[in-house]
Amino acid sequence: MPTDLEHLPREPGVPKPDPILVVDNMRKRFGGIVAVDVDHLEIQRGAITALIGPNGAGKTTFFNVLTGFDKPDEGHKVFDGETIDRARPHRLAQKGMVRTFQLTKALTKLAVIENMKLGAKDQKGENFARSLITPIWKKQEKEIEQRADVLLEKFQMDQMRDEYAGAISGGQRKLLEMSRSLMTDPKLVMLDEPMAGVNPALKQKLLDHVRGLKDQGITVVFVEHDMDVVQGISDWVVVMAEGAIIAEGPPRSIAENKKVIDAYLGAHHDAPLDLDQEQAFLAEDMAEEQETEEQ
Amino acid sequence: MPGVFGAIDWLFIFEQTLNEAVDLNAIVFALAAIGLNVHFGYAGLLNFGQVGFVAAGAYGMGLAVTLWGLNPFLAVVVGMIFATIFALFLGIPTLRLRADYLAIVTIASAEILRLVARSTAMRNITRGPEGLNEFVGPFRELSPFNPSVSYGFGPFTWRGNQFFTVVVGWTLIFFFVFLVWQLMRSPWGRVVKAIREDEDAARALGKSAYWYKLQALILGGIIGGFGGMMLALGNATVQPDFFVAPLTFFFWLVLILGGAGRVWAPVLGSVIFWGLITFIQNLGRQLVDAGLIPTSIMDTSQVDQIRFWIVGAALALLMIFRPQGILGSKEEMALDAH
């Protein structure tokens, strides 16, 4: 548990008391660039681990490699005691490792409730032949719907349950994506920049929900480039730069780490931001997000 | 103006129009477009080679009789198997890749199929450009209608064998529309639609996008294959040069006209399409015959080309101005463009 982590050595690749995910010698190259170069990493079960680093540090690629969306050039990963080197993303999700995306992936032309129901595992009606006979899946569908409604209420999204996911705001989509991932009964939730492009009020709400996940015993790993966000919420921080892990440790120790400060130097995330700057970056992020979605 | 209208046999044109709107062509197009609706409307697959599935179904059924002498029911199964094989051939290499790769491979493969079928190398099997002509007998024996008697009323009158095709064809249409409706309201349909919206999101939630896309490709392909089988039965022939690439885009127009992702869209689109085409072509022909359109501008054979202009222009204009078609909802379309 978190208190245990306080006493661990603060160095890259340090072994954890009860790791849920272990990564060894992971490499991924794009052309000439080494995007991921991780010798060893363990993720503590039941803790909130933050993965930070300046832009271009390879955080998202590392995430993609961990969740099976990208194939690494070499390396091993073990999830919950099981080797998952060749597992495809949907298999990992079925095993309990679920992820979200930096650019929210709401299923725009499905209603919010349908988005939620999609997340449920082992649905009988998802089999082609069985889907043809309604009575086979009707009962399970009802149960799933109830579960989805409970979650929606918890995330305060129940009033928009029948709206198209494409019609709700960007921040609400972030919430939807997070709550939808919980429908899979995950052991490990991997959140890719959950706070990017979210207004400060919603940010707080999201942080609360992330803490809530931990309280339910779900392990959380999240990518973030803003060091301030990390301070308040995480039990352990992993810092990436140029594809490699350069530091690990509890949040406070990281803020003082010279290597980390060097890595961030020149990037705009190194110092705490004032409100104006924050909003300027926010606007930039939102504009970026919109453009990418248009493509 | 009375001279203009007097020279034209409006009753004939309207009768033709109504008849063609529900006749064999409309049936074939509706079935092909129902298949395409599963592909594009629900699963978001860019299949630009639907005509290949139609050809696979037609050849499968035809060859089963001419080559292997199978009974009609087995022949239909062979038609379905051919369409499935074509789907696997297209899907396995491309469904893991981006959507445009499927588009390119499907349009190319449909053309491959046609070229192979008409090639001299395959002459002993497919009979080259002349195609298969001697398979329809066993099917017609199943017909309860007397070939020399006319059935129906008004413009909707057919001789026994044609009537049999029309009845079987519309039965199939209703069956497949029901099938698609049931599938798309089930969790299976939810996964397929989710993949259309965002494949990676579906994968992150534990759904094998690849497997569902393959299933959708096969299902839509088989439905398209039934279109080909109806075509073969109705015309009593399977000729390779019927299955040219632009035909796929006729199906696309039919689907988008009706409204992609709506259960009845392909059927509505097909009926309207064939009504419209028949009306315009008949009117055009009569105008040329009556000398109202000078032959220096257009002769009767060129009137038949008009349909390609209509299809091309309508497809582009619909996509620009009314991508939701007749049945689709504008709000839903607006969700795509921010």
Add this chain to the structure above:
Amino acid sequence: MILSKGLSDMGRRVVGVFLLGVMAMALFVAFAPPAFAEGEMIGTRLRYTEPNSGERVAVSGVSLTVEDTSGETIAEGVTDADGIFEVEVPGSGRYGLTIFPETLPEGVFLADPDNPTKLVEVLVGQTGRAIFQLVNENELAGLGQTSTITFRRVAQLTVEGLKFGVFLAMAAIGLSLIFGTTGLVNFAHGEMIGWGMLWAYLFNFYGFAGMFGFMEGWPAPFGDGVNLIFATLMAIVMGLGLGWAMDKFIFAPLRARGTAVISAMIVTIGLSILIRYVYLFVFGGVPRFYRDYTAQVGIKIGVIEITPKDLITGLLSVAILVLVGLFLQRARMGKAMRAVADDRDLAESSGIDVQRVIRFVWVAGSGLAALGGVFIGLSEQVSWNIGFRILLLIFAAVVLGGLGTAYGALVGALIVGVGIQVSTLWIPPELKNLGALVLLIVALLIRPQGILGKAERIG
């Protein structure tokens, strides 16, 4: 909403473009002038070797048609008991004689089924003759396998493949660059190739009168055809204009509206069908040839033989491709194009006018396609549906090389060009294009990002 205003504006423009294109080509038909004289005939005699007796036997009852250069059918008929077909034609000049292979009796085939039309030169007061080689079943089976594989043949086919490959590359680069910068697969790209091919034909035969009817009777280049070289330059100008118009009036507004790439792709399909069938209406279904440089005797270079026109256009293409390469590497706009293709957002934020770059890509790509079209038309024949046939080969080339990379298109085109020619050593020529398509699918299985493409990142 702003959208609806944009729509009606856009509507007018789209309709305007359609009408302009249709009108320009319609003028061309209206003024296709026939030339009259007397006493000229055209004909052929059909015979084949009867497989059992081994005798040459007349083939009767086969349908043929005669077309003039405007594609108008001026005579039709069937061969008589001696296998002879002869009809009078309106005067000296070039005619197309087309055989209908489906009317051949059982067991008789065209040796070259790809070319059922022969171009016949009829001189004043004489009968122009065409020869259709007919074969029996046994001979047919032997076609394509009879000749042994010699170094000379391999060399010859390789050179022909390289020649076609460079034409294809020129035509394909535009498609690849448009995809690279906008993500759009342009299915109307084949019609942009046909556009150049057909405009060159128009200028070659009719000069500006083909476009502006009132100029008929004026001296060349206004009222009469011009040399193909000049016609080619005109065709390139038309090509540049088409690319500009397509982006300006159709695709730039669609991008501005945020239309999904897939919808835009379906728009290109609609356009391609519309344009292709306008070509058919205007040009007719019979393939034709340019007025200049058609019948040339090949010159020998070492073991290979090549016609001067193929040699010159081939070398010219290589030079142009080198220039395109230098442009992409050195010129400001070339670098900007690569930057946009690499990362559009990054390019935009570093001050590149992305819309201008895209406009440039459309214009330049369309110009190259037009030129490629003329070269292919000169090397093979001028036909209305070249667009679709070549589009599939271009797809094969760009996917093989790597969608979106200019050099990939080049490498892919050369492989496809050489591949389809050399493959005729083993497979019948009628199936040669198939090899390219099969190659495309195999390539996707093994290396989907193409030879020069980069794997893409998710998320």
